[in-house]
Amino acid sequence: MYQAQRPCRTETVPVRTLHYHVRVWGERPADAPPLVLLHGWMDVGASYQFVVDAFSAAFAAGRQIIAPDWRGFGHTRTPAPSDSYHFVDYLADLDQLLDHYAGEQPVDLVGHSMGGNVAMLYAGARPSRIRRLVNLEGFGLPATQPAQAPQRLAQWMDEIRQFERGDLALKHYDSADGVALRLMKTNPRLPSDKAAWLARHWAAQDAQGRWHIQGDAAHKIVNPQLYRVDEVLALYQAITAPVLSVHASDDSLGQWWKGRYTLQEYHQRLTQVRDVRHAVVEDAGHMLHHDQPQAVAALIEAFVAGPAPAA
Template sequence: MYQPLRPCRCEFIRIRTLNYHVRLWGDAQPGTPPLVLAHGWMDVGASYQFVVDAFSAAFATGRQIIAPDWRGFGLSTLPAPCDHYQMADYLADLDQLLDHYAGGAPVDLVGHSMGGNVAMMYAGVRPARIRRLVNLEGFGMPATQPAQAPKRYAQWIDEIRQLERGEMALKAYDDLAGVAQRLMKTNRRLAQNKADWLAGHWARPNAQGRWEILGDPAHKVISAQLFRVDEALALYAAITAPVLAVQASDDSLGMWWKGKYSLDEYHQRLTHVPNCRTAVVQDAGHMLHHDQPQAVAELIEGFLSEV
């Protein structure tokens, strides 16, 4: 099994109505911004362990690295059952997380997938709180039109009923080996030893001894709100931090949306960010921080270390 080079310590902090589970590496250093790592949908903070291990000693030793489990993922469980989640909640959660660990000082922020979308939005909402931002495949969503609203609201209502009937339950597995196989099926590049290690942080046994994914099924309920591109672009335009937008060589965006949204459109949106550059990680898919942690770590470290 994979053995972390830099073991983390874990703690729970009170954020809004729940106890947030947070992984920490290193200690806060005066004058050095914390590095916050935001995971993606149906993932956990532990997902960044391979990248943290790939950082150079000089970089990792000199700063505190923080990786929370978003609400409803990992061990950041809600105090009461929930039937849907809203993106705005992640913004408020992140704001209070930064209060706790950074006070009023700016931080360096890395986000993957959904976490990248949250990071880009937050950097436009609270520009003074972000020193530098790395977006790992946080593409946003396909453009929508107001005329889609009636069907969207109806779909949201219907999916809440489906959740209540148990039709959105996540699959449970007989053992950790089954969870690891699930991870490897989703990501063909994920090595067995890393899958075995991740499985123990990605799932836990239920009362019947079957292993359940640490993700609330309510996350599968579609957002009632349409994705409004004009709002996203206004947030992008408000970002003052330098941004590095990183994508994998596999076109995961094209595979997901099949013509509804393309990398060309995503790159056009990025032109609204005042200070943005792009990079590509070769031989990698959407989980590029698992596929090529050394390359991702080098990109992050080089970008954050620039004067």
């Protein structure tokens, strides 16, 4: 099994009505901003361990690195069962996590997939709190039209009923090895040693010995709110931090949306960001921080090492 090179400690931080589970590497130096790593949908903060291990010794020694589990994922549990999650709650959660770990100091923010989308919108809503931002495949969603609202709301109500019947329950596994095989099936590039390590953080064992994914099945319910691109672009325009947009050589958008939303369209949206650079990680898919952690670590390290932007 993979052996973590830079073990972390875990902390519990009160955030709104929750007790947020956070992985922390290193202590907070006086002269460097925290590096905050945000995971994606159905993932956990531990997912960044391979990238943290790939940072240079000097960089890792000079930074405090923070990776929370989002609400309803990993060890950040809701105080009562929930049948609905709202995207804006992630922004408010992040806002208070930054209060705790950074105070008034701007942070360097990295987000993958859903975490990248949170990071981009948050950076537009709170531009002064972000020094530099790295977006790893946080593409956003296809544009919607108001006429889709009746069908979307009906779908949301139908899926809540499905959730209540247990139709959306996540599969459980007989062993951690079964979870590892599931991870490798989803991502054929994931080596078996890393899959075995991730499985024991991505899932947890119950009293009967079964392994369950550390994610609330309610996350599978569709968002009742349409994705309003004009609002997203307004938030992009408000970002003042330099942004590094990173995507993998595999075309995730092409695989997911079959032409309904393309990488070209995403890059067109990014023209609204005043200071944006682009990078591609070769021989990688959507989970690029698992596929090529050294390449991702090098991109992050080089980008956040630059000076803060002029006010």
